[in-house]
Amino acid sequence: MKQRFGRVRAVLTVLVTAGVLAGGGVAGGGSAAASGDALRAGRAAPAASGVTYAQFSLAVPRGTAHGHLLTVDLRRPGVSVDLLYAGSVGARKAVSAMAGAQRAVAGVNGDFFNITETQHPGVEPTGASVGPAIAAGQRLKSAVPDGQRFGPALPPGTTAEDVIAVGADRRARLDRLSLRGSVTTPDGRLPLRGLNLYALPVGGIGAYTPQWGTTSRVRATCGTDTDRAAPCSTDTTEVTVRRGRVEKIADTPGRGGVPEGTTVLVGREEGAQQLRKLSVGERVRVTERLAGQRPGAPRFAVGGFPVLRDGAPLPGLDTVASAVRTAAGVGGGGHVLYLLALDGTKGNAGLTIGELAWLMQRLGARDAVNLDGGGSSTLVLRDPGSGTATVRNHPSGGAERPVPNGIGVFARQP
Structure with missing residues (x-):
């Protein structure tokens, strides 16, 4: 895979570097800086206790992809993740609004969802997400049939039941519900x-x-x-x-x-x-x-299809279609969570699913899922001392798109 993506000229230039990228890793999560051909690290930029924020750029054949990364140390006291949602399955809100309402310090958008119904005149889209969702241990929904999904084609061996989850043991994992x-x-x-x-x-x-x-x-x-x-x-x-x-x-x-x-x-x-x-x-x-297929009931889960498992990109990932993307990855034996969103500003290149899997691997993830992208891709962060979460990337539609759910990060801020 490294040789395959050598043509990508994979040089990550860290503009504002999080602790895990600065070397040594967080909670055993591995250091992206260890692959010197892929990353040049700069100064650390903590966002909250156990949470760091970074920006990066990645040269690809189509130009340069610019993105934003949250690294979350789940072993730190008071640090947790949970589902951001608009109060019901069939409702949508901007990620910044959901993060503010739930007092999250940061977050990204979540699952693909029933965004349109052009095939069924007179039937309104529900806004409900594709995959399973669990918030604070409460089961909100199950997965639709694979053929009823919205989003890119599923890689071989994956289903709409796949999720990224966190259990009572405070470890993140991929699971199937x-x-x-x-x-x-x-x-x-x-x-x-x-x-x-x-x-x-x-x-x-x-x-x-x-x-x-x-x-x-x-x-x-x-x-x-x-x-x-x-x-x-x-x-x-x-x-x-x-x-x-x-x-x-x-x-x-x-x-x-x-x-x-x-x-x-x-x-x-x-x-x-x-x-x-x-x-x-x-x-x-x-x-x-x-x-689930893993021991212990999840306290949090959101749908997304796997692109990286056990440290290797899944076979059959699309390497042609480029888009603005959001992803979530797991490292450090489940103790480190990586949340990534690309910029959608005109002139910024997107990534293929194959490139996204490679990038998550280089950042230190052993497992990762692709979440909803395009106009939905959003990463928000709350400024210290503020109750407002602000958008840090540039959504491709020019403004935040209301979405059904997201991944919220909860921690103490300085």
Whole structure:
């Protein structure tokens, strides 16, 4: 891989250098300065206790990519990360607004999301993200089918269920979170196929909780598992369950907030037919959990597809399409988190997915995910003594794009 990207003229010029880039690494995270052909380090610029901020430039065949990097030492007392979000799954806000509201010292944008619905006239986009999301240990949502994703094509061997997560042990990791749930009715148990999703699997049943918000649930029954643009289903049912009993049954998905103590079940095709067997007043029990492949339930998780695993870029990464990108990486045995966003200013080059994986590797990450990019790419940082988080990169749209979630960094500032 090093030889392959020799043509990239990979020279990182650190303009404002974080501690991990200044040599020696943070918490065993490894030092990017160790690869002298890739990096020239300068002075350290701490942003908060255990958090450092850097800018960098990278020469590529198309020009120069300029970017911004946060390095987070999760072993430092009082340092943590959690999901930034707008209060509900189907809502969007600017990263700076979410960071300010949650009193984060820094953050980047998160997962790809249901940004448009040009294929389904009259159906409004939900703004909900693609992959699983967990905030402060609370399960917010599961992943849509791979064919219903927004964003670049998935690299081989990855799915919409892939996340970057942090567990109760305060270690960051890559994981894969699958929904395990059921709907128990008087006639038996039905599989639950989605939690707060903008796209349900064909034939499935999804649960919508108060965390979904007020956004319409119609989009959940549009497209198929392999074709996001396929027509909306005409065979749907929505069942409102309040305090364990069926309160209402409707033929089509609705909109509006879901009250506390209430779960709305939406079914399509076979799932709709099973829900139509219910009657008002009958008892229904809904259970759900997100099961990971790593030990311990995550306290935080956000969707993103892996580009780097065990210190090596994944095979089959795209090396053609260049774009403004955001990424998150893990180093130091899970104790160091790298959060990166490129500049979108006109004249700055973007990176391919392959180049991004190589860059995260050179910065010290052993595992990394690609997050939403383009106009969504945003990195914010709070000035010491200020309650306001300001944008440090230049979003390609000229201003912050409202997004459904992000990765927030929490720490004490000087």
